[in-house]
Amino acid sequence: MSLDHIVSVTIGGLTVGMIYALIALGYTMVYGVLKFINFAHGEVFTIGGYVAAFTLLTLGVNDGMSAIAVAGCLLAAVVASVLVPMAIGFLVERIAYRPLRGRARIIPLLSAIGVSIVMQQSIILVFGSKPVTIPTLALSSASIVVGGIRIRVLALVIIVVSAVLMAGLTYLVKSTRIGKAMRATSQDMEAAEMMGIDTNKTIAFTFIVGSALAGIGGFLVIMYYGSLKFDAGFLYGLKAFTAAVLGGIGNIPGAVVGALVLGMTETYGVSVDLGFLAWFVVAGLVLGLYVQMVRIPRRRLQHIAEDRRTPEYERSLLNVYRLTPYHGVKTLLAERTDALLSVSAEHAVRLMAGNVFLAVVAAVMFVNANVRIDTRWQPVIAFVVLMVILMFRPSGILGEAITEKV
Amino acid sequence: MRLSEVTERVSGAAARVPRSVYAVGGLVIAIIFPLLNMAGWVETAWLRVGVISLLFVMLSLGLNIVMGETGLLNLGYIAFFAFGAYTTALLSSPKFELRWPFLVVVVLSALIAMVAGFVIGLPTLRLRGDYLAIVTLAFGEIVRLTITNLQDFTNGPNGITGIYSPRLVGEGALESLGSTGPAAWLVIDKPVEYYYLVLACVAVTAVLISNLKNSRIGRAWNALREDELAAVSAGITASRAKLLSVVLSAGIAGFAGSLFAYYSNVISPESFLFMQSVIVVCMVVLGGMGSIPGVILGAIVLQALPQVIRQAAGAARSEFEVYRMLIFGIIIVVMVIFRPEGLLPDTLWRREAHEVDPREQEKTRQSLFDLEEGEKDLEV
Amino acid sequence: MGTILELQGVSMSFGGLKAVDSLSFDVRENEIVSIIGPNGSGKTTTFNVISGLYEPDSGDILLKGESVAGLRPDQVHDKGISRTFQSLRLFSNMSVLDNVLVGMHSVTDAGLIASMLRLPKVRREEAAMRVKAREILEMFPGRFSGPRQQQPAFSLSYANRRRLEIARALASEPALLLLDEPVAGMNPMESREVMEQIKVLRDKGYTILMIEHDMHVVEGVSDRVIAMDHGVKIAEGTYTEVANDPQVVEAYLGKRAAEATA
Structure with a gap:
């Protein structure tokens, strides 16, 4: 390159x-x-x-x-x-x-x-x-x-x-x-x-x-x-x-x-080449992991009510996000006893699924590092971007200037 | 507003005739039509126009489920038609030297279209109406471009040729009957046979959908369209109900696609352009969203009438196509502005269309309110 | 009398604003409980949390001992809580009868294939639903009789639309009925009538939690009253107890007035 x-x-x-x-x-x-x-x-x-x-x-x-x-x-x-x-x-x-x-x-x-x-x-x-x-x-x-x-x-x-x-x-x-x-x-x-x-x-x-x-x-x-x-x-x-x-x-x-x-x-x-493009996916993965491990847990911690704000409770909430495959899934499957934990577990599993998907995509791209996407697929790229953005973040990168009124 | 008065009066008079009379009358005409061809009064070309029109009737009936009942605009509807057509073409053509039984192929085509509907519906149905319309459009284009680009699998732009005619019985059984007499009827390869096959399918679909419309599920769809928040608070699972409508309509399109592939012998990505989706949308809008007789009328008017006019005018195909599309565009605009409920409106959509101005509406409510208060005094 | 609904330390905030702050209370069987409080005190947010429109940030909501916190609205409805809205939310173009029939969605079960084929089972269910819906509409004598059942909901008078919303909520025979300001915008005569109907509902065995500003109605029907201010429960008890609570007086009239009455 x-x-x-x-x-x-x-x-x-x-x-x-x-x-x-x-x-x-x-x-x-x-x-x-x-x-x-x-x-x-x-x-x-x-x-x-x-x-x-x-x-x-x-x-x-x-x-x-x-x-x-x-x-x-x-x-x-x-x-x-x-x-x-x-x-x-x-x-x-x-x-x-x-x-x-x-x-x-x-x-x-x-x-x-x-x-x-x-x-x-x-x-x-x-x-x-x-x-x-x-x-x-x-x-x-x-x-x-x-x-x-x-x-x-x-x-x-x-x-x-x-x-x-x-x-x-x-x-x-x-x-x-x-x-x-x-x-x-x-x-x-x-x-x-x-x-x-x-x-x-x-x-x-x-x-x-x-x-x-x-x-x-x-x-x-x-x-x-x-x-x-x-x-x-x-x-x-x-x-x-x-x-x-x-x-x-x-x-x-x-x-x-x-x-x-x-x-x-x-x-x-x-x-x-795909090998070069894969680095962008890796960047997305890093961002995704940051969201899952740091940003969202930090925000969720603020949702804990004063009277329940114990170190153990905070740790279990963090574990749900950081050790999702174990704690997250376990909380998700357990009988619903705590709203914040179970909602967070569901969220964490979704985030994890997204990150795993990105990792798989990156891996596939690295394996085929020398392949180049044929130009006839170019229009498809825009449509895929459109679908992905509407599915996952309909408010876009910078957010809608005018918030949606119900 | 003289014109609207006239249309109102005509449609009012038309509405007084029971709907079943129209249904039976329409069906009788549809059944008699090929007999005119057999008698030699009508050219076979018209029978072909009839088959294609009926296929579009089926597509409109399918699209009407999402558009008219659930109120979701699908601008990539033709993609499901493509899924059905290509499934059939791959399973019943020399391409992979397969010739699966007719019934299996038709059912599988519908199922694959349904799976596609499920896959696209699951992540997108929570989007609000206009975004959903664009996502479905993108989906339709992705499907078409993918079909065009996967040349090894679909022959790309050239399409798949030589799709076998449907056989109603297995190969062995057909051979044992010989090739004449009853056996000839068990292979569908003449326009008239296709015509009756598709007509039967359309009639059955229309009956099934109209039953569904007046059932608990149809009411749930309408409730979601009217007020989603109230509907979910009344116990309707929005995601499931919407998904059901999308999957069902996809299945109908896949089914129609399969029949289309069998009928036309050749399919190529050209048949699945965005414009085709718009044409089906136009049929539903013209006939009346949510109204089964309406969409049937819409599809026939927009598919068959242009052919009649073209024959009469003797216009060249390509030039005629431009005018046809131009008129379709104008029809959509004129209809949504002047008669959004369509030619043969559904009750709910007619009510929807006539309470445009909220202030006006409040005034009516107020007068009804006053009236009612008066009534109460009378009751006492 | 068993407990129907129990809120345990439910909190809900929007951004920095705590709309509901560790709220706990319960509603027992066949009881009418009213929530009062000034505008913006978190009453409707409480309703929205209970009915599943919002997920609580923390705390739990138990219906007959089973947690419903964080469930979707339709799931909450299936568990047996149905509600009305402060700003009417009817299916305005659908008929009066159809509005009630939609309310029965979760307690009926005709499937896709059966409905398409209109099997005898489906016909029977549909007929039974209609009978039941008419029964419910008859609970409001003279209001939804005869041809009026086929009218679109938007053609009803304001008071009748409020009644229809209650009828729709009753259609699933809920274990708990949430009424959000059932007499808002009604004249005194109409609100007295609705009050009587709410009492009839209690006699039929329904359990009701309602938000109301009209103190005559609150006084007339409530077994217990809960007062909220700034997302916190400030008083609970019989109407007289709550109405004379200095904190409640302060919330409604301001501190000076409260001192004056004390």
Whole structure:
């Protein structure tokens, strides 16, 4: 495993991660405000890419043009790929989501699925079902060499542009009037309304900003890869949603963290040997053992009532976690006499099962140290991450910014 | 709201006819339909449309258990269909040179789909509705991609070909009867035979599910959907009841998948795209979540009607497919906004759909309350 | 009279806040015990711990000598504790009768296959359930008669919805009935009626633990009263004893007032 390889894989991971982040922000903002998964968001991204490509093709951009003309074409493409998605985001919210506000969770989700299909089929009707391709420009294939490592300029552009946009978004949400309205609406829509906030306008604004970011994402992807398929939004959208959940949905920094983690996982997953990947599992195992042996027992000790706080009782509680195979299982199987001990035993056994599973996975990976996961499994990685995160920690890495109300 | 008035009146009139009349009428039409083909009035192609429509009826009935009764959205439902289809294809095709008996294969296909439902349901059913929908979607995609990638086992994107026709009796018995007369009926290989086989399965499934709907278990599902906290406090084991509904619906999909594999002879991952799951969801939404006649109608309308229109318009297949999906998308949006209870609504969902605005609802309650207080005075 | 419910040093905290702090008390057979206390004193949390919605951090809960602490709500219900909620939690779109039938879920046992085939056994069980459910609804004379049983629960008046919730809880013939503010939001006439019905339930042999703010009701039906404040039991005894306890007066009215009455 050479250093060059690791650096270039890391940059690749960062690049796709940043793209995911741009899309994930739209999911997370909408979810934060409305508790609603905007399933059609991935299609907005595709439309952004298609509109950008259409603009470039219409203007007939090519390397024969002067640098200023090329820049002009690109600027036009950016503007188009922002404005069209913004308009669509606004209209869709108005037509398909607003009438359903306040209904059972799955009802607006169904509507969003319908919208996503309508958008996808409309793309086919307007642009055809063949992937759209833009002419190769000097800019898109340009690369620089740093310390013997070749890096595409566009990758750097994507990373920098996304980072700037995210900083801007953070400023918008944290420090502006409309940002404050967004936060208030997400906390309690009714209360925000009573305080004179136009929640409809705020929600529409949220959709518009999210769609604009997705549109830019579409533009960057078409520039980076040169082509885009009508159904690309499905996979990008799902991955971005995974990223949002991974970071903690509703949480803006979380979406970025989640997107980068996902981008890295995906890229590393298929670019390096299992022997190398196994170390990540080992790190997870160390964390899991720390949770089982130190963090959770410490928290449980605080649950002991004053009148029972004897050294023996504390020791038996610790033993349940630290010597789970014996004390934990024994307590679990014994007749329930003490609520705290039996609940803890159940918990400890679950934690132990998780750690054993990680250990087995790591062992299997070390045995097959030289094998590499085939790239055709790459989409599966994201789906597996999504399932695992939803099963074990639905609140994500950084936690949901807005706590769930029952 | 003229339109809604009209639909309300039509559906009101339709509701006054007993449901059994519709059931018997529908069944009679379904039974007579192939006879028209035998008489030479209808092309065999329509019989094929009929078989596929019936398979989708079965899928919709299965999905309706989780969506309509328990209120869980499953966006990867087609994966269970795939489990059934691939189990059948592997056990009854030249791929591994196996030809297990029909009944064994069908039952095993359903069982394997049920196991898959159990495995995916166990860790995910405590998730709230929208997350569950996405997890099931991810599951469906994982299954499809895995099928595509495990080329040694499933032939990847090329699929498995040459699936044998089902035989109702063992090999020896068939040979002793010769190849004509009754023996020909014991091998199902003509569209009309498939049609009646699937029709019988659909009819039985519909009856069994409708019994279940009006039983203690069906009530438990509805209670969980209405208010989970109250349901568990009333003694319903949420995890078990939900798992039961997921496993049962998976079993139905696996069963349908098995019949599909036998019928189509060839299966490939293309048949199990996410879009297929959405189509089944669309059928349930259109017909009416929780309503058995509704989902049957939904499946037939969305599967058979487009074919009729395509024939009439003489459109090319691929282009037609785009319009078909576009219309499906529009149907979902329009239905959930304007008639979320579906074409032939279930009582509970109709009530659910008509108490949208909580303030409005409180007003009705208040007026009923006042009315009741008045009544009490009369009683005294 | 045997002991039905026994709490032994039950504690429950949320973050740093001790909502219930080593609470111990018992409820004996065929007794009506009321828990009173100011808002936020931990009464509903106690109910939630008993009914299994929360796991206690420590301490034990015994139902007829058997521990139910840490069990899931449905398991607690199976053991024989059923409850109502302070904020009504009916299955609003289901019919009145179906609401009661759901309450019988745990005491009936038709399985999946049997229900699908609608075997004679299932039919008999279903018929018996309906008879029983009507009997329970008849305990509230005139309230759920005839066609009203087929109405959706949301169409009932507020008071009737409270009654229906009690009927649903009774459907499983629980060993212990937990009523969380059964007369909240009712007018004096209605609450007097509910009070009478609670007495009827005692005559039928039910054991009841209830939370109530309406002191007329507490005085009228309780055999014993437990007063809580800040998660701690501050007094226990007959209504008169508890009502005159200086600590209770202090909890409700403040220290100065308590000194004045003393």
